[in-house]
Amino acid sequence: MAINLKQIAGMEAAYVKGHRMCAGCGVAVFVRELFIASKTAGVDVVIANATGCLEVTSSVYPESAWKYPWLHVAFENAPAAISGVERAYYALKAKGKIKDDRKVKFVAIGGDGASFDIGLQSLSGALERGHNILYIAYDNEAYMNTGYQRSSATPLYADTTTAPFGKKIPGKTQTRKDLFAIAVAHGIPYAATVSIYHWNDLITKIQKALTVEGPTFILSLTPCIPGWNMPVGDAVSLAKAAVETGYWPLVEYENGVYKWSSANPKQLKPIEEFLASQKRFAKLLKNPELLEKFKQDVISNYEKYKKLCGVA
Amino acid sequence: MSDGVVSKVSVVRKALTGAQAAAEVMRQVEPDVVAAYPITPQTPIVQEFAQFVADGLVNTEMIQVESEHSALSAVVGAAMSGARAMTATSSQGLALMWEVVAIASSMRLPIVMNIVNRAISAPLNIHCDHSDAMAIRDLGWIMLFSENPQEVYHNNIVAFRIGEHPDVFLPVAVNQDGFITSHCVEAVDVFEDSFVKNFVGEYKAPYNILDFDNPISAGEWAMPSHYFEFRVDMKKAMDRSVGVIEKVFEEFYKETGVKMDFFEAYKTEDAEIVFVVMNSTAGTIRYVVDKLREKGKKVGVIKVRVYRPFVVEKFLELIPSAKFIAVMDRALSIGTTGSPLYQDITSGLFANKRIVLVNDYIYGLGGRDFTDDDAYEMYEHAEYSLKEGISGQIVYVGLNPNLLGR
């Protein structure tokens, strides 16, 4: 289902303006693309949103930015909540209390804090039970809603408020948790990584994740302006740089087979192109020894996924 | 306790545990969704019900979640989708789901949850006390307590009607004592399925996120400009539940001959010493009250059936002659003057300008058995306190003297 932007431009947004996301927020761009995917795929969605930036800024009573059924319960339980919604839907349908025959996918969405950390158990449970759900982790690599604290998705040596880059400890000294591998390990039928710059790749993957029966998983890199400490208006270009430097490999996993996305670059650009405009890496960039380690970490992750995809 | 009114409903007497009695109502009501996680001593409820599902006896989607937090979260999701949804838990499980317990009532979802009361850690203990339930008493759940498997059965049936009433829309917790009730086989008069189905009726959800044509957003963020009103609004719903409970009990009585009340008084009209008790120990106290009455003692007992809402005015009407109240708490509030039930009663007495001597008798923590002998001992202490004008004492019943320090 290829997208012709000119044909769809101007279509009614399902996530409407008036929300309180930061000016230039990468997550808001992602949500636009999510709804383009669902509308063009002809799949309606019910959304369970974990506590976080997206949730808070879109649902200030008595208003809501969501034009699709939307539910927030708490931080760590969006997958459990959507499990209940999904089972309720099928139960009510079986009893004849829901009569429509629209195509529905039950979507839970959370940031990296909700997905990698506090909600990992709930996510694992929901994936294991095999619900007809799509779980989306919008990953901005720290707890941005509460003021840029370290999460297990925070990259090596990034400067965050709870793992600051100091004289003794250079920020976060652990590598990112590989949530994609964890999701895939549940034996789910479909999973993919996406980036908001590569919209065609992103929309195609989400369309698939919405139409494949059973639990599916999308991991999206969504730049955060205050958290990454970067210029307003750079969210999309940084998402682009993340892919072009190999920081964010784009892959798919379908029924046991990994696939290397064609949107990945033929040749990698220097990692500095991704790091330079982000002040969270300012101190790292001044430390050649640590920078070398950072590069090795990025490359080893990139090579790992290339190998899994059978790409030389 | 049927007294005169003949049940219009056909009844089969079954030998059931409290856990089975809860599962029996679940079978008869056939909730749309049940999500649960095993925890002692609640487990037999969900095991029994899982068998009903496996055998095709009920049309229910059962979600075997990976924790109690997820159990209630899934139930909240289901209830918000317009489904009738249930779960059950105990102790640490209830503690783990506490966050969602508060959310369920604040989102005004009439979920019915069975709580099999058990002590909380540490030390780890699987036996009965009421510490788990008391930790959720101010969160906006209607809380019913059950003396025996029969009351578990009745409480579960009325729970739906109360919680799902448009004036209320609050979740209901049906409590029973861990092991003492949950694992005790007793005679339970079970109504015919059709009666229970009709009495409980179809569930009409007040709001439903599965309405794609009129989408709503549920679980919003409220600024200081609105949050206060939401809390008071929930309190108003709890207040309105009093009238609803009265009506539901009345209707239940008319249909079945089974009488239920907020507070169930036994020989209190002329009683000078009144025990107040919850759950399974109530029967033991009634037995002892009978024995003491044989000796000419003016003593009675009030069993708290509806703990939230706690309608203290109804309580006060039942103790016209009381000079001394022996409150029995199966939980210990640490850092204040008395434990939960004691606090509810004493604040009510004071606010209503009713001056009566009151002691708080703490018993049965962590499953410490409470026997008829313990009850006699407690009565002796109460009688002595009344004679000496003693009040406001916290008294422990059944503490092991060998373990007391100097």
Add this chain to the structure above:
Amino acid sequence: MLKVDKEIVSFSINPGGYAKGGTSLENKTGGWRSFRPVLNKEKCVNCMICWLNCPDDSIVVKDGQMLGFDYDYCKGCSLCSNVCPTKAISMVPEV
């Protein structure tokens, strides 16, 4: 005088705090802007990349034509200007 509990019956709020979908349109965010996007019609090729990427759905489009900006909501983030392949959008200070 303050009201006592018994005098209060109910509130005009949605019990449980649900909201009607799509109502954040009430909240006009145009006031957040310190720079405003301006379109150079001559450079615009109507590729719609700006429309796709606008976090606030503030690119006005009709029949495949880029018409301008919804200044009631545009927060002035400059994302549209940055992604525009023909540099048809410039950011100018609000006055």
Add this chain to the structure above:
Amino acid sequence: MVGVKEFYDIRIHGRAGQGAKTAAQLLAEAAIDIGMYAQSFPEFGAERTGAPMKAYSRISKDKISVHYQITKPDVVVVMDESLFHAENVLEGIKEDSCIIVNTSDSPDTVRKKYNIPSNVKVYTVNATKIALDLFGKNFANIPLLGATVKIVGIIDPEKVKESIRKKFIKKLGEEGVNKNLLAFDKGMSEIIGG
């Protein structure tokens, strides 16, 4: 039949896994079946298979309101003689109480061995032998149940047998149920003492 009372508090001493809980429950179910009132509940701990445990039954013609462990039993059932060494099975025993012991010994021998007061009636039945003969395994609970029903007297044995059938037919089938009913009858007929 020995049963003369309106109610019985029965305490069964066993080891976890021996079926004491099932026996107590079958007693209660049968009593409820014939319109009496009953309670049955086990005592739970952290112990697993093999540990000494207790199961309780209250049987009564009137409603039972009390809820606590049986501290003053009318009938004590000892499923395994070794329990005399593990627990105080005589705790709370009253003048008119009786004790039923699974043993190959005679009631007199048991009384002497364990210093059982003379005002407590002692009955014995070799439930283990009955079980081994029938099942090849030590499922002593059903023959002991038969023995207990005989001593208690106020429960119709046929009702207990119905309860046994109901409980086990799915798991054991017709043949298995019949073996258990036979074990029950043997327990009833082979109990001695008084």
